[in-house]
Amino acid sequence: MGKSLMIVDDSATMRKIIMRTVRMSGLEFDRTEEAGNGVEALEKLKGGVVDIILCDINMPEMCGTDLVKRVRQIPDCNGTKIIMVSTESSQELIDSVIADGANGFICKPFTPEKFQEKLSPFMN
Template sequence: MAKSLLIVDDSSTMRKIIMRTIRMSGLDVGATAEAGNGLEAIEKLKAERFDFMLCDINMPEMGGAELVQKARQMPECGNTRIIMVSTESSEQLIEGLLANGANGYITKPFTPEKFHEKLSPLWN
């Protein structure tokens, strides 16, 4: 079944690359939306339900770590899977994000295969 996605990254190029890579991974993608930072993402999450949110960490206005915390307090996001997509790769940071409610972590640079490996167990 096709899944809806919210992609959150301050780079519009990176949002397009993430979208293209997920489509190349073979996962069934439905409706999609984009946000340029955590604040924009909160507004999108209030207005619409998403199956997945793919989220950068270092962003202006509101970063990914704060967004995860706020999203997990929103009833609208109860079933939204949150996957962090970032160049940050320290174990301590990743453990903290997973403890705060993120469901997975993908490091940049990435491939369609990496997206498939990380997302397919959560997709169904």
């Protein structure tokens, strides 16, 4: 069965860049979703859970760290892997979001190889 992906970022341009980079990495998803912030992402998850969420941190309405905490409270999303994508890369921040329940962290700027490395463990 194919995998599903959700990209959560308030910038439509960045969602487009991430989508393109994921494709360039050679990873294939049967279903892809986009959301502009945490609130929108939670709404879309009600319609159907996804396998992987790629999530920005600084977003209006609901930031990425809050989204991680909320998703971890949804029983249906137990198996959902959340990878944070951000230009902020301090160790404190990484440790904090991992402690909140994120499964990985990709620093911007990213490359297709970086997506391959971080996402492929969750593809099987």
